[in-house]
Amino acid sequence: MDNFLLGPAEIRQLADKLDVSPTKKLGQNFLHDPNTVRMIVAAAGLEDGSGQHVIEVGPGLGSLTLALLDEAEKVTAVEIDPRLAKQLPETIAQRAPHLSNKLTIIGRDALTITADDIDNPTALVANLPYNVSVPVLLHLLETFPTITRVLVMVQAEVADRLAAQPGTKIYGVPSVKASFYGNVRKAGNIGKNVFWPAPKIDSGLVRIDCTRPYPPELRTTVFPIVDAAFLQRRKTLRAALAGHYGSAAQAEHALTTAGIDPTLRGEKLSVNDYVTLAQAGH
Template sequence: MSDSHLLGPVEIRELAAELDVTPTKKLGQNFVHDPNTVRRIVAAADLAPDDVVIEVGPGLGSLTLGLIDTASQVIALEIDPRLAGRLEATVSTRAPEYAERLTVINIDALKVTREHIDATPTALVANLPYNVSVPVLLHLLAEFPTIRRVLVMVQKEVADRLAAQPGSKIYGVPSVKAAFYGDVSRAGTIGKNVFWPAPNIESGLVRIDVSDERDRALRSAVFPLVDAAFAQRRKTLRSTLAGVFGSPAAAEEALRAAGIDPGLRGEALSVDDFVRLGEQRG
């Protein structure tokens, strides 16, 4: 990765001024202006030369420029039309030899579907907008089953929650739903000062190695169980799952059939437990 490609603090501010862009909390915008952080994210993603990467919220192009000379194709999803309109020019100017690898789509990542993308994505690498990070992550994993690797930057608290294990106080809905797709792990912490503007909180890197271990068709049976199990954390599964199965007695029967103690709480169950329970709904 050539240093000359990457954007530093001066270039970030110049681009923002040219576009009259002020980062907004509403869109969860914080622009990375530190080349070392970009290098670190790309390295942690462990991409291969034939990877097709989806990037969400490329902003002014800091991470895009880091990805473009590593992957075979980068599909950048940008909700802000000014930023989407400038990104191709930024890449053409700073990394002209890789410009043809970039596709920019001006779209809300929560609304993107397979029809929008004329390629087969194999990786998701992004500094996710903090206000919608988990919904975007889960939407893209559901919509693009060909994604094999995820490396995203989110709020540190969200990163901890995504990678939490059963029994932990922060283990919950995001932990189980992310784990449904594969092995979730923390890949480091990022300080505040690599961003403009500097956020009030630290950020964390989360890596997901996606597997085909679980039948994706079970998602519609499993995810409502996860939501219900954690809606009232202090109650037992017999009680919290009564609405899904029709009654406390039916919930208890399904739990026992799945080999799960009905007196447990949601935080005690692994993703495999929830999957076995989901199979009882069929």
């Protein structure tokens, strides 16, 4: 697979050809290290099942796309930058023509993608644009119940938050919402120098094995409770959820019914506790 992956020289040539200077607004940092690309694909574990249909968000110049096409049956790449979306099929055709027929490109903002746009994807593997990484991740998990595996690269700090455990300082809304869909864990650290331009921050890999332990319709009840619980982290759940339930007394009643101590703070509760609380109030 190595011979058709993009290295630093090829990335610069493509960027020059397209007159692309990576923009902060779109969170663009182009991956140019084949070893890192191989590590990402290996961490995604796509070989666990044949017939994988992978969504890649923000394929950029195609470094990861080439490696994904080599592993998966189909790749749907979602690219907001029209110049990059137009170039991607040409890059694949030049470097790996035998893989071209596996690629579909959607030139859109990933946050506007609906279930009608992509047919039964089974995995999300992407170097997510850092400024919208968590919203994009949660949007795609909600939109496509067929996704069973996620492997995303995000800012190191965001990776730590997503994989954080209850009771820790960095555990918060993203941690709870991601774990609503399955088992979340950190899958590696990525340094700055594998990108062009090198970002100011390190990156991390997050893997989610989407077991989807809860009915999807519960999301609309559970997520607002999670948002309210963490809005003012210092408050007890009785106080933090007063607005959500209508009063502190009603919040206390809901918490007690669910078997949760009203004097705890939101960061002490697991996703399972939040689901129990949502069910107790309905």
